[in-house]
Amino acid sequence: MHIADGILSTDVCVAAGAAAGGALALSWRNLAATARLRTVPLTGMMASLVFAAQMVNFPLFGLPASGHILGGLLAAVMLGPWAGCLALALVLFVQMALFSDGGWLAYGANVLNMGVVGSLGGYVVYASIRRFVGGPRGVLVGSVIAAWVSVLAGASLFCIEFAASHLADGFNMPRVFLLMAAYHSLIGVGEALITGMIVSCVLTQRPELIYAPDDSSASWLGAGRFAGAGLVLALAVAAFLAPFASDAADGLETVAQAAQFDQLAQESSGLNPFGYSVPLPWSGDRAGFWSKASISLAGVLGTLVVFVMAHLFARLFAKPRGAAAEGNHVA
Amino acid sequence: MSPEFLDRFSRGNTICHRLPVRLKIVLTLAAILAAALIPISAWPVHGCLACVLFAAHSVAEIPVAYLVRRVGFVMPLVCGLAFAVPLGDGLANALPAAAAIAVRSVLSLLAGLWLVNVTPFDRLLAGLQRCGMPRGIAAMLAFMYRYTFVVFDELAKMRAARRARTFSSRGAWREWSAAAQLLGRLLIRSLDRAERIHSAMCARGWDGRIRALE
Numbered sequence: 001m002h003i004a005d006g007i008l009s010t011d012v013c014v015a016a017g018a019a020a021g022g023a024l025a026l027s028w029r030n031l032a033a034t035a036r037l038r039t040v041p042l043t044g045m046m047a048s049l050v051f052a053a054q055m056v057n058f059p060l061f062g063l064p065a066s067g068h069i070l071g072g073l074l075a076a077v078m079l080g081p082w083a084g085c086l087a088l089a090l091v092l093f094v095q096m097a098l099f100s101d102g103g104w105l106a107y108g109a110n111v112l113n114m115g116v117v118g119s120l121g122g123y124v125v126y127a128s129i130r131r132f133v134g135g136p137r138g139v140l141v142g143s144v145i146a147a148w149v150s151v152l153a154g155a156s157l158f159c160i161e162f163a164a165s166h167l168a169d170g171f172n173m174p175r176v177f178l179l180m181a182a183y184h185s186l187i188g189v190g191e192a193l194i195t196g197m198i199v200s201c202v203l204t205q206r207p208e209l210i211y212a213p214d215d216s217s218a219s220w221l222g223a224g225r226f227a228g229a230g231l232v233l234a235l236a237v238a239a240f241l242a243p244f245a246s247d248a249a250d251g252l253e254t255v256a257q258a259a260q261f262d263q264l265a266q267e268s269s270g271l272n273p274f275g276y277s278v279p280l281p282w283s284g285d286r287a288g289f290w291s292k293a294s295i296s297l298a299g300v301l302g303t304l305v306v307f308v309m310a311h312l313f314a315r316l317f318a319k320p321r322g323a324a325a326e327g328n329h330v331a
Numbered sequence: 332m333s334p335e336f337l338d339r340f341s342r343g344n345t346i347c348h349r350l351p352v353r354l355k356i357v358l359t360l361a362a363i364l365a366a367a368l369i370p371i372s373a374w375p376v377h378g379c380l381a382c383v384l385f386a387a388h389s390v391a392e393i394p395v396a397y398l399v400r401r402v403g404f405v406m407p408l409v410c411g412l413a414f415a416v417p418l419g420d421g422l423a424n425a426l427p428a429a430a431a432i433a434v435r436s437v438l439s440l441l442a443g444l445w446l447v448n449v450t451p452f453d454r455l456l457a458g459l460q461r462c463g464m465p466r467g468i469a470a471m472l473a474f475m476y477r478y479t480f481v482v483f484d485e486l487a488k489m490r491a492a493r494r495a496r497t498f499s500s501r502g503a504w505r506e507w508s509a510a511a512q513l514l515g516r517l518l519i520r521s522l523d524r525a526e527r528i529h530s531a532m533c534a535r536g537w538d539g540r541i542r543a544l545e
Contacts, residue, residue, distance in 0.1 A: 004409050005443075006435025010367045028467060037539055038529055040467065044474030045525035048482040051475075053514050056486070059503050069514070078518065086468075090475050097447050097455065100401055103439050104363050162412075166428065194511055201515025209522055 005103025017108025072118020
């Protein structure tokens, strides 16, 4: 999900950089209000931890590939939204500078998609859920759902940035959305699962390490929380509705293609084995509607899976295990 | 983890390594901006830029095999985006846009690789700080860079311990929960370590500033 240079246009990079810079400055100022001296070692350590955690591979069921955690929401749950956002920005900086993972110009966009949406955006969803579901159960349910939503929202934001960069190039935007939504609903389920497992591990062993907002920051979160959560949710939902909403654009394209149909048809049959559609397994003659419908179905299924997962986590792990937990962390 | 893993060639002693840090940062950003802003129809300029970058890498004695490996590591994703998406509209229409994405990515990647391989990370941070990076961010980055090695070593130890006690894989689900518990423990240990370090720093008069020896 790291954007390399050249993928986004320069003005989009500058705009995203300004937004990300503003969010980082806001995070830094809000941290300054609490305890800035303590922040430096804690945030730095969290950043190294997220960096290391991204090296731990999780085998994908039945596939010869493996995935890893993104960690934005995990950092926010442990350290709070502001420090979590900063930690992700640090991780992205080191990955950019030392591993050339993500470009220098696109750094702002990367921070926006993964740090700001992943930590700040994920945290408002998490905090909203915690308001309704209290206790350790709320922590688990909130982090599982918020992890999934934040991954999708980040992917959706990338699509918007990509679309804004290549308006003139005639790229097929609905298809970008389609691919990103399909892949990231899967990635998001993995992220939710891993985040839930790690948080439940911390909850049973050292529950006091989980970030609990004090009263001074609660006022901001109380006022803007639901608006922020709504925005993030809207972004996530956009990933699934975009293929339908862009039917008008598709229509325009069809007209344009019909106008010069012969020429295009020859080219595509000669050079492009896939014809006009993404090679989805179900693509037949009337693949258009069904491929869109199946993406949205995947969204609904993914949502169901995540909610079932959240419920199971709450059932299985949220029980108090006082004595066992006390004994564990001495060792 | 060996310290050479992250920035391998940054401690050499060529003319590139001896240039002032801020000059190197400005040169790199200029190269990246040029690659991004010059339209792809002026492709000879991109060719010249590529030649200059290759010359800079060879002066800095960075092996070509390393560059190829690094570029090859990033390219599949870039090419995936550059080619898979516009293919739906026919290859001839999509080719210029796709080529622009690919060329710009490779050039920016080469420029970025040059910067980190001729500048040690602590010097890079000092330079960035003098270019206007906030002091607190630089302090956190320095802390993160220092303790990344510690956390990686701890992770390697925990994985070795786990491997020594696990004789066969018992399905993907077990592996997931084992890896998640590993990360959970690592998280707890790292945060405890950060608290200990913070106390030690405060005991030595930590006032929020990292002091570097020039």
